[in-house]
Amino acid sequence: MKKLGLVYLLLIGIFVVYLLNYRLQANNVDPWETAGLRGNLEDTYVMLTFQIGIDYWKSVLKGFEDGAEDLNVSVEYHGSTQHNANEQMTVLEQVIAKKPAGIAISAVNSKLLTETINKAVESGIPVVIFDSGAPDSKAYSFLGTDNYKAGAEAARKMADLTDAKGEVAIITTPDQHNHQERTAGFTDTIREHYPAMKLVAIKDGRGDQLASRGAAEQILADYPRLAGIFATESKGGIGVAEAVSAAKGNSAALPKIISFDTDKETLDLVKKGGISATMAQGTWNMGYWSLLELFQLHRDLAADPAVYKNNKLLPVPGMVDTGIDVVTPVNVDNYYAK
Amino acid sequence: MKKLGLVYLLLIGIFVVYLLNYRLQANNVDPWETAGLRGNLEDTYVMLTFQIGIDYWKSVLKGFEDGAEDLNVSVEYHGSTQHNANEQMTVLEQVIAKKPAGIAISAVNSKLLTETINKAVESGIPVVIFDSGAPDSKAYSFLGTDNYKAGAEAARKMADLTDAKGEVAIITTPDQHNHQERTAGFTDTIREHYPAMKLVAIKDGRGDQLASRGAAEQILADYPRLAGIFATESKGGIGVAEAVSAAKGNSAALPKIISFDTDKETLDLVKKGGISATMAQGTWNMGYWSLLELFQLHRDLAADPAVYKNNKLLPVPGMVDTGIDVVTPVNVDNYYAK
Numbered sequence: 001m002k003k004l005g006l007v008y009l010l011l012i013g014i015f016v017v018y019l020l021n022y023r024l025q026a027n028n029v030d031p032w033e034t035a036g037l038r039g040n041l042e043d044t045y046v047m048l049t050f051q052i053g054i055d056y057w058k059s060v061l062k063g064f065e066d067g068a069e070d071l072n073v074s075v076e077y078h079g080s081t082q083h084n085a086n087e088q089m090t091v092l093e094q095v096i097a098k099k100p101a102g103i104a105i106s107a108v109n110s111k112l113l114t115e116t117i118n119k120a121v122e123s124g125i126p127v128v129i130f131d132s133g134a135p136d137s138k139a140y141s142f143l144g145t146d147n148y149k150a151g152a153e154a155a156r157k158m159a160d161l162t163d164a165k166g167e168v169a170i171i172t173t174p175d176q177h178n179h180q181e182r183t184a185g186f187t188d189t190i191r192e193h194y195p196a197m198k199l200v201a202i203k204d205g206r207g208d209q210l211a212s213r214g215a216a217e218q219i220l221a222d223y224p225r226l227a228g229i230f231a232t233e234s235k236g237g238i239g240v241a242e243a244v245s246a247a248k249g250n251s252a253a254l255p256k257i258i259s260f261d262t263d264k265e266t267l268d269l270v271k272k273g274g275i276s277a278t279m280a281q282g283t284w285n286m287g288y289w290s291l292l293e294l295f296q297l298h299r300d301l302a303a304d305p306a307v308y309k310n311n312k313l314l315p316v317p318g319m320v321d322t323g324i325d326v327v328t329p330v331n332v333d334n335y336y337a338k
Numbered sequence: 339m340k341k342l343g344l345v346y347l348l349l350i351g352i353f354v355v356y357l358l359n360y361r362l363q364a365n366n367v368d369p370w371e372t373a374g375l376r377g378n379l380e381d382t383y384v385m386l387t388f389q390i391g392i393d394y395w396k397s398v399l400k401g402f403e404d405g406a407e408d409l410n411v412s413v414e415y416h417g418s419t420q421h422n423a424n425e426q427m428t429v430l431e432q433v434i435a436k437k438p439a440g441i442a443i444s445a446v447n448s449k450l451l452t453e454t455i456n457k458a459v460e461s462g463i464p465v466v467i468f469d470s471g472a473p474d475s476k477a478y479s480f481l482g483t484d485n486y487k488a489g490a491e492a493a494r495k496m497a498d499l500t501d502a503k504g505e506v507a508i509i510t511t512p513d514q515h516n517h518q519e520r521t522a523g524f525t526d527t528i529r530e531h532y533p534a535m536k537l538v539a540i541k542d543g544r545g546d547q548l549a550s551r552g553a554a555e556q557i558l559a560d561y562p563r564l565a566g567i568f569a570t571e572s573k574g575g576i577g578v579a580e581a582v583s584a585a586k587g588n589s590a591a592l593p594k595i596i597s598f599d600t601d602k603e604t605l606d607l608v609k610k611g612g613i614s615a616t617m618a619q620g621t622w623n624m625g626y627w628s629l630l631e632l633f634q635l636h637r638d639l640a641a642d643p644a645v646y647k648n649n650k651l652l653p654v655p656g657m658v659d660t661g662i663d664v665v666t667p668v669n670v671d672n673y674y675a676k
Contacts, residue, residue, distance in 0.1 A: 006344060013351040020358040037408045038374025070375045146657070285655050292630065313663055317623050319484070321657035 039073040043101035045294050050088050050108035052079035055263035063287025071295050083207050085112040092116045102294030106131040110177030124305050126297035130286040132178045140297055143290050143320040145281045147178045150324045151185025154258050157277050157326055158228050161256040165196035166227025169219045171205040171212050171236045182232040205236035212239030220247050226255040234261040241274045262327060262335045270332045280335055282322035289320055377411040381439035383632050388426050388446035390417035393601040401625025409633050421545050423450040430454045440632030444469040448515030462643050464635035468624040470516045478635055481628050481658040483619045485516045488662045489523025492596050495615050495664055496566045499594040503534035504565025507557045509543040509550050509574045520570040543574035550577030558585050564593040572599040579612045600665060600673040608670045618673055620660035627658055
């Protein structure tokens with residue numbers, strides 16, 4: 001009898017262990033069926049930029065990684081080393097060949113990347129674009145600063161700094177869509193709201209510190225009474241600050257500088273007064289919400305690869321304005337990377 | 339000896355069961371620590387509208403519920419029965435008193451709700467606004483149609499339908515921010531791009547079928563050669579269609595009607611030709627992404643209630659454009675609720 005009891009007990013014990021273990025496993029089996037939004041670690045989402053080393057992307061990548069950690073998926077970061085469309089195209093081709101679960105790309109050129117982006121979408125890979133758009137591409141969503149609004153905000157700040165009068169100039173990167181928009185927002189706002197201000201020059205700084213310094217020096221020579229310069233990207237802002245600093249003594253009142261973004265060198269210049277203000281973008285949001293949108297698209301496409309072919313409204317927003325803030329000596333300390 | 343063996347076996351069995359059960363529980367203990375984005379079923383997120391019964395909110399609520407299901411949280415749907423700011427304010431007060439995990443609200447009036455919305459934010463409840471905004475409020479985000487863009491798109495469709503010439507009119511709800519924007523987008527686009535078209539009248543349809551029918555009848559009497567009417571909301575569109583249908587025989591060419599949204603009656607009218615086109619909004623996106631943003635804000639605020647006081651950029655986008663599509667007889671079948 002005792003032996004039989006022992007056997008029963010063993011059987012019951014094994015059954016209970018089996019049952020609990022089954023429940024435990026069931027919790028992890030199908031990522032779409034579990035309670036909570038949760039993917040597979042084998043699913044790799046790719047963030048792809050140009051100028052892969054620069055500070056600016058760090059906070060975007062942090063957002064992208066935070067999203068991946070929240071959703072239990074993997075990320076890779078790729079990009080071209082240079083500000084070069086052909087190189088970025090090659091990197092994108094290589095990424096497409098690996099069939100990732102999704103791609104979030106910032107396009108170095110608003111037109112030249114379109115075809116390769118469309119190739120990714122047509123091969124069934126969800127693509128969203130962040131920061132710098134390719135408006136004619138088939139990417140499902142754009143997440144970034146409303147650059148027109150940001151340019152308009154910079155113009156209002158420039159008016160604050162210059163008592164809304166005098167000559168102003170812009171140093172920009174004319175072949176990038178986001179810089180075109182910042183320039184347009186700044187230009188339109190000055191023209192429409194500040195009759196005593198005049199935009200006298202728009203020059204190409206090529207996203208490069210030295211080229212922007214050269215362009216600024218030319219503008220300072222042509223317009224010695226310049227009241228302000230708006231640099232639509234941070235390397236340019238640093239170059240402009242160098243040019244203006246070097247011009248000290250040559251002119252009575254130095255022009256005010258408004259730059260863009262919050263890399264350490266720019267923030268240091270804001271702190272020291274070499275740059276009057278800089279525009280902070282919602283870079284973490286770009287990364288985080290790109291990942292969440294790609295996850296959503298991947299889930300739909302995994303269930304039905306033809307889901308978006310039938311004129312159905314997309315399950316992600318067309319445009320996400322990730323926000324803008326003006327950084328001055330007053331609040332600059334909040335913007336250093338922690 | 340056998341007895342001792344039995345006791346050991348029992349102890350080992352109990353320990354194994356305890357261990358497995360602990361692992362199972364640990365998986366569910368801290369919602370922020372688990373793999374995957376997952377909340378508590380006890381956390382209730384509230385969606386709050388006006389005119390709580392109407393079809394339009396169904397797809398928003400579906401998105402809100404889908405988000406809650408994905409994230410393992412609960413939702414409630416509240417709202418005023420009428421198109422009435424005081425009533426909605428009372429409902430919002432009642433919801434605030436229950437301290438929900440988050441509130442997504444569509445504001446019946448762009449100004450009158452601001453104070454109560456701010457009260458919710460200041461009491462630590464995350465608030466996002468969808469569909470109809472309160473731009474001066476402290477809500478963390480707005481998710482909705484870019485109504486200016488939607489109005490501009492409606493103007494381009496109206497130009498298509500009328501060979502870009504003739505008199506056009508608008509029936510709208512002037513005290514709602516979203517309708518102001520649709521009206522502005524339509525008006526600006528006609529003025530800037532279609533010199534042979536002329537906007538002759540803008541009338542208040544009060545978001546009401548009968549009032550809109552009356553307004554349209556007045557316009558048809560004043561402008562017998564009218565080429566088109568843009569109704570900025572669906573009840574108005576139906577009222578306008580009735581007025582135009584009743585005017586048959588009295589005038590040679592009946593004006594084309596462009597309406598807004600995709601309730602069944604509007605889609606039926608598009609199918610039968612009583613309405614030429616209607617603008618479909620990304621309503622599911624409004625609900626789904628509102629829930630996801632609220633979840634994100636709730637998580638941050640639960641960890642540190644003062645997190646957004648220190649001039650930190652928000653972890654959610656300022657503005658989400660949930661998308662727009664033009665519905666005509668060609669694609670109308672895709673828009674019926676399934």
